[in-house]
Amino acid sequence: MPRTARWKIQHLNPAQIVLIGFFLLILTGTGLLMLPISSRTGEVTPFVDSLFTATSATCVTGLVVYDTWTHWTLFGQIVILTMIQIGGLGVVTMAVAAAMVSGKRIGLKERVVMQESISAPQMGGIVRLTTFILRATALLELAAACVLAIRFNPKYGVLRGIWFSIFHSVSAFCNAGFDLMGIEAPFSSLTAYTGDTFVVGPVMLLITIGGLGFFTWHDMLTHKLRVRQYRLQTKIVLITSFLLILLPALYFFFYEFSKPAWADMTLGERILGALFSSITPRTAGFNSVDFTLLRGTGVLVLIFLMVIGGSPGSTAGGVKTTSLAVVLLSARATLLRRDSLHAFGRRIVPEILRSAVTLFVLYGTLLLTGTMLICCIDDASVEAVAFECASAIGTVGLTLNLTPTLSTASHVILVLLMYFGRMGGLTVLYAVSSGRYRTMAQLPQEKLTVG
Helix, strand or coil: CCHHHHHHHHCCCHHHHHHHHHHHHHHHHHHHHHCHHHECCCCCCCHHHHHHHHHHHHCCCCCCCCCHHHHECHHHHHHHHHHHHHHHHCHHHHHHHHHHHCCCCCCHHHHHHHHHHCCCCCCCCHHHHHHHHHHHHHHHHHHHHHHHHHHHHHHHCHHHHHHHHHHHHHHHHCCCCCCCHHHCCCCCCCHHHCCCHHHHHHHHHHHHHHHHCHHHHHHHHHHCCCHHHCCHHHHHHHHHHHHHHHHHHHHHHHCHHHCHHHCCCCHHHHHHHHHHHHHCCCCCCCCCCCHHHCCHHHHHHHHHHHHHCCCCCCCCCCCCHHHHHHHHHHHHHHHCCCCCEEECCEEECHHHHHHHHHHHHHHHHHHHHHHHHHHHHHCCCHHHHHHHHHHHHCCCCCCCCCHHHCCHHHHHHHHHHHHHHHHCHHHHHHHHCCCCCCCCCCCCCCCCCCC
16 A cells, blocks of 8 residues: 555544445445346446445445345345445444454554444453454354244245345344345335244344344343343443333334224234334334335334434444433433433433434434425425435335435435434544544633523
8 A cells, every 4th residue: 555545544533434434335335236237137227326225235224226136136136235244243343354364463543443433432352342243243143044044945945045034134133124025026025024923033133133232232141130230331222222112012003003004914913013113113124014004103103213223332323222311311310400310320421411412413403404305306295205314314224115216316315314324423523523622711601591
């Protein structure tokens, strides 16, 4: 590498390296998907459509302009799956894994970038943690693929069944939402398997594990059932995730799926469908029921879940469960007239609350801006556009079948939302900022009335 190029890389901060790494992966994937060998028609796929698909795969979103099975060849599907795996674990993590396999020494600079890439709380033990992540990922994806093969192999044949099992296992764990169920019907996702536990069961489990975060399940495996020894983040993640699964599932089961539009569902399908519909918005993109049949309240629930997303250090996007928990704890502290935030006998520093509020403001602003722009460009309904934008910025991939009908300009807006959502608001801010300005001087204080 030329000396000038090495100098420029060395002077990039970790956040900038992560952003550039994802950007280069997206460009590479775009070029490969544009090749005639990637499409079933043997023609060049337009640049914007290839860019949209590559961004959706790398950012593990799942929004598509073409049905994955009917448009892309096996080569194209392999390219998409590769981007999903790299994007889910992080470009830097995969690069470091390759360096570890080749026996290359991991220096301090690489460790700092790894910490930024997977949102690790500390740099100590980062290489061991990365090794654990890679091994656990391979084991979980292989185990789930074996379960899926029980259903897919008899139906699609051995070779195709194995490929379908691997593809959906990786896509589910990385919370990507890409599927090959176009073989049943284009854009159908998993609606043909609503009550099939051998398909929706492992997919739900992978989505949940992938969305909890690497540090959460590492902490749980380390301390087993000794809950008192869990870190504060683990406790908050588990409780918040449990409530975000349980409460929406109860809503879907008792209210949404009790309406005439869902009269054909059996009791088992209603239970699995309700559970799947509360898990998949955070942030997988699969759907086992037709979301176009949902009413306004159901769409609103899904938008909320998509914006919240998964947990820090996971394959999921969104503002994260911990941000929601911190904001709610702040509200509780205000109502109880407490000066600080407390949870499980620990005090949460004010900087965490400021970061959480910043994330909510950023995501809310981008969601509102994207919705307004697309509504102006394509003259679509606010409800449908807000759903697609929330799906993009939360890197979810759920759709009300609007994305394929949008214009090129709207697709570019969704590409930007997906990229921002996968990188994370704070990472983007750290990448573009020149550093924090410190001063001992403080301005005069004055009270401000709110509420």
